[in-house]
Amino acid sequence: MVHSGIPEPSEKVRSLHARMTLEEKLAQLVGFWVDQGGEVVAPMADEMATSNKYEEATRHGLGHLTRVYGTRPVDPRERAEWLSAEQQRLRTQTRLGIPALVHEECLTGLAAWKAATFPTPLAWGAAFDPELVREMGAVIGRSMRQLGIHQGLAPVLDVIRDPRWGRVDECISEDPYVVGTIGTEYVRGLQSEGIDATLKHFVGYSASQSGRNHAPVHAGPREIADVLLPPFEMAIRDGGAHSVMNSYSEIDGVPVAADDTYLERLLRGEWGFDGVVVSDYFSVAFLQLMHGVAADRGEAAELALAAGVDVELPTGDAYLEPLAARIRAGLTDEAIVDRAVLRVLAQKERIGLLDDDFSFTAGDVDLDSAEHRDIARRLAEQSVVLLTNDGTLPLAAHAETTGRIALIGPNADSAEALMGCYSFANHVLAHHPDVPLGFDIPTVADAARAEWPLDELTVVAGCGVEDDDTSRIEDAVSAARAADIAIVVAGDRAGLFGRGTVGEGNDAETLELPGVQRELVERVVATGTPVVLVLLTGRPYAIDWAIRGEHAPNAVLQAFFPGEEGSAAITGILSGRVVPSGRLPVSLPRSAGAQPYSYLHPRLGGDSDVTATESEPVLPFGHGLSYTRFERTELTVDERVAAGASFTARVTVHNVGENAGSDVVQLYAHDEVASVTRPVAQLLGYARIDLQPGERAEVTFRVPTSRLAFSDRSMRKVVEPGGIQLWVGPSCAERETEARLMIEGDVHAVRPTDERLVKIEVSRSVAV
Template identity: 70%
Template sequence: MTLDEKLAQLVGYWVDQGDEIVAPMAGEMGSSASYEEATAHGIGHLTRVYGTRPVDPVDRAAWLWGEQRRLREKTRLGIPAIVHEECLTGLAAWKAATFPTPLAWGASFDPELVEEMARSIGQPMRDLGIHQGLAPVLDVIRDPRWGRVDECIAEDPHVVGTIGTAYVKGLQSSGVDATLKHFVGYSASQAGRNHAPVHAGPRELADVFLPPFEMAVRDGGVRSVMNSYAEIDGVPVASSAELLTHLLREQWGFDGVVVSDYFAVAFLRTMHAIAASDGDAAVLALTAGIDVELPSGDAYLAPLAAAVRAGDVPEALVDRAVLRVLEQKERLGLLDETFDSPPTEIDLDSSEHRRIARRLAEESIVLLSNDGTLPLAEPRRIALIGPNADSTESLMGCYSFANHVLAHHPGTELGFDAPSLAEAVRSRYPGATITVEQGAEVEGLDRAGFGAAVDAAAQAEVAIVAVGDRAGLFGRGTVGEGNDVESLALPGVQRELVEAVIATGTPVVLVVLSGRPYELAWALDGTATAAAVLQAFFPGEEGGSALASIISGDVFPSGRLPVSLPRSAGAQPFSYLHPPLGAANEITSADSTPVRPFGFGLGYTTFSHEDLQVAPVISAGGAFEARVRVRNTGERAGVDVVQLYSHDVVASVTRPLAQLVGYARVALEAGEQAEVVFDVPTTRLAFSDAKLRRIVEPGEIEFWVGASSADKETVATTVVDGSVHEVLPTDRREVVTRVVRGL
């Protein structure tokens, strides 16, 4: 291969890139080369063929098959291109199913269902000639002011790791390579600002941010990793050989392809100012271990070619990256593909997609409070109020095609059915008189609709008030990439609207459709208390129907908070994984205690947790069983999320007051009980010591099970015995659970 042919394999080309801003600073970046010029020597990736504009999938497939044949027949080497697309909430393409956002995956605590979802996403992707999906996001939530929280799974690394790894397994089982985002530390950005510096120390990186990625690499066998835009303690990740080569490849054994986040290589010059030119940026990134520059070849084509020819970087590093790309293409079958039979029909929103989307939405909705108003029986007069009451967009996250792309194409139909909450409530209560009033916009200060909303509520038996977010990008919306906030109050005048409706005396069921947790103490425990509060994190195309099913009692709520419900923006950043000094105490007047803790969620029944049993002595480096009896103590069937927590009583470095060890969803009939058995490797108790060694340390450990991270319902204490165990790559990390019934 000539140098030009090699470099062509290390870049993408964004065929449809136009004026629509769907990536950071896209308007200021991008190659000026024509498609024919850029692909004269072949091309590594075709960027977002289906996901940049609304294109008919069958027509686009025919075009793509023709382009792949052209690459095979008209370039000297005849190497087809990898096609990559976004697929965080389903394939981000016109007419494709939209699933709940990742924060809802975390709220479900159901990795098996997430794996099933990812498999269903991947199958039509491969049928459309797509080879790589840019998902999942494994950033651990640290500050809900950050706009990209709706793309994240949870504030707990174990939940992020188990659910994210399940997504990887599901997508790759369909023949589509998953891509881990954003390696690493991106979500720890200063003050919750996008692309801000990260000040995480090496222990926080090792114990909080890296474990989900390590799990997806070691246990999930992920085939691609994408760098974070972040700079950590002054070192941009895109230039860090320590992270991208020494840790990822040499220590963890990753043997796939590292791709750059969009424009991240050039950002070493334009945003981080550690490179004087795009050629310098290319040398830094290639040396660090970034194999492929996406979305286009701003740095890895002419600038990198000049650097190689000038001797600034050895061509062997180019060869290293090219071999990884060619190995990926060979494994995906691209080198043998003839591209002679494009699909002539395809269903991107099948009944199976909708079944999974509905179930995941139902499992992810969290009941935060309830005075007995829910479930609603058969009310005769319902007022449905709020900016999200009759909105399809409010059901979908930032990386849904609807909010990511279609927002630039007003008037273009969605391409699939997504009933709003109002439509779903009308369908569920056909005999009721239902009045819908918007009351206010998601943003802005217009209160002109308050009067009609209050009148509708006053004449109703119950008012369902739907508030929250509108996802978008870079200032177009209230949450999503680039939509960071300084306050965690509901946007606009939405709180005032809710308070005005509550003041009528009509029972209010508050539904929060959002991409981040908001300050809700006033509605949960304050003077303007709602009768019930439901939290739905962008539940997708079936989210309206799922909410109606839970409101009516056709489905029992079983979601649990994957992120603490904040007391205020001033209490951020906060994590339940805090050491003793991170808790409220008498030597500060500030209280960061969340309004609802991590793992919290109510249902229409109650559960008890009893008789937690752990062996009194366990061996460092071994495994142990924790057994707990769970009973449905109510009068309805329900699903409990059984949560096992631990605390290292005395350790050589400070440890969290609570840390999730394992979890299990358990369905129980009224009065039924079962024993949940957690088979736990002691690696779940590991941490980085003063020398940054990953160890299991002897000493006393307290375990408990309860309804949340803050609830010690049944407690057991054990002692880890033996010498310090330094964690090995071959050590088991997976917690295995089983449920014993018929007690």
């Protein structure tokens, strides 16, 4: 029997619900976007602009206030005072006295003016540090709570399937376990401060056709079950996430927003989720406008509510008048409204909005405190990936001073280039060019001046991010010839819907660097001056020419929008003050034509002699260099384990270099024979460890065999008996130390109570 998804209502909720008119019920199921209009900060926002007056819209109460801090540059303290008064008005001047729930975007920090901007989620994945992401989630949640916000629209748990998709920078990794473990810790951090996390985008959004935003999804049920769904299940079962947002996708012709298969039967019935499902912005109306499965907004509302979408965001385009008219006409059963209202009221009661003494008073708040910046710095430093290095880096290894530095490239002196699409600066302030950022975010040029104060620094753009103008490249070439080292900072500019090169709606047909940036790099390299290429991007690009081409730079750094402390992290790595430790959370693609690609491919998904095309990436998942060397040896594994039980794997990691550093220990597996094809490599577990020169550590992985589970031919999630190859290496592609495990016994059907997480223990010893 399918779980109703409604927690047993309290007496207060039952009493409140019993008193409600239809209009009051519907008012609790919608948001109102106070500042909407003019700026495009959501898909089709201009077309969907509401004409309702705010006072009229709140006459019967209100479910959500939509992005009161995050739509326009409003002073946080002044807006908090307005919000305090508005909540008091809803309590005292509406019949039922129910305050509104306030939600905001918080993917790279609270999306509000003057708030800290952290690294983008793809950088979280590159850092491979769930605990630090939990710290970040907590400090973001604290800022939100101080401003009277209750729900955050994050994290994004979409698994990367195609780097051409514009929203890759919002995602964590191409590996579902990495997405799940890091995303779950973000949920825990945010919710530890009383902010409800909202898992996005449930489900399939990132698997869109040709990497196009809002395109159809053709994923099969096994890919959905084994790759796309696990991060959401982990964040709900292990992280206790309180809210879920539906995907815009249609899967095999059925829009998720109208499919109770996922939102009711799976999410609530199988996983036991008892929170609230909110619509992605305008996705209910899109059932009519973009999918064509509803004749009008009222029918769209019925489809969405029946499927399990409790709250329509950002406004009530479908759930108000259109739905009310259908109910009065006897076309829609009011029971589906009651189900959603009970869920919403239970959420409001849990977070205290129904308390008799509820009030919100704005106090002093620092949205970019020393704590914010410390976390931002540590996460940025851990996330930068050193892709190649012929010994040119670190620069401090060659001289006390670097000498003459040519800092070149369109991102060399740009603060916006350090931030992702959902940063407030790139999401909102791009529409307000005369408004200052409101917080400190040094550019790479600023950080270089601080890093090398005694050196001669010349800054030359050379070209724009995305235009075809080559007229300034010669200036960059001249600067490089006159320098001892040339640092070229290239990459993306995040934006939305055609504004920028990456971000929501900014999908790519090619994975070449935008504009004429490749020509800029190659001409600077041709000068003969040592060149370091720094990529500030929101997606991985096809840069085979820069990795091993005839005129490749001497070193390449990859930074995925590292946030407000990102420039200092980059220059610190260049100088040697910081030892790089980031690892690729997504394969470095060969070409756009080789997409979609995942390291989790079966044998037929890789290169072979039966095709003339190549799909293997330029650099593999998990790759990243350091300024020290690690040896990984002596992998030992239990010889046998029963299906459904857990096994132990131990490996020794030794820092054999001369510098302290951090290794990301990666344990991989391959199922030798199974009833369905299995990936050639699958990450089972990972551990970030810090080691001094000469220090050794034994890392123990306690691995539940459920990590090797998959959907069999009847779509049961099972662990099958058979041989498993295991290895540890610097990436998925290199088996530095190997072992073999035999799973024995009967096929084990995975249960909800089965352990899903790998437990890690580290013991250390210092070599004499």
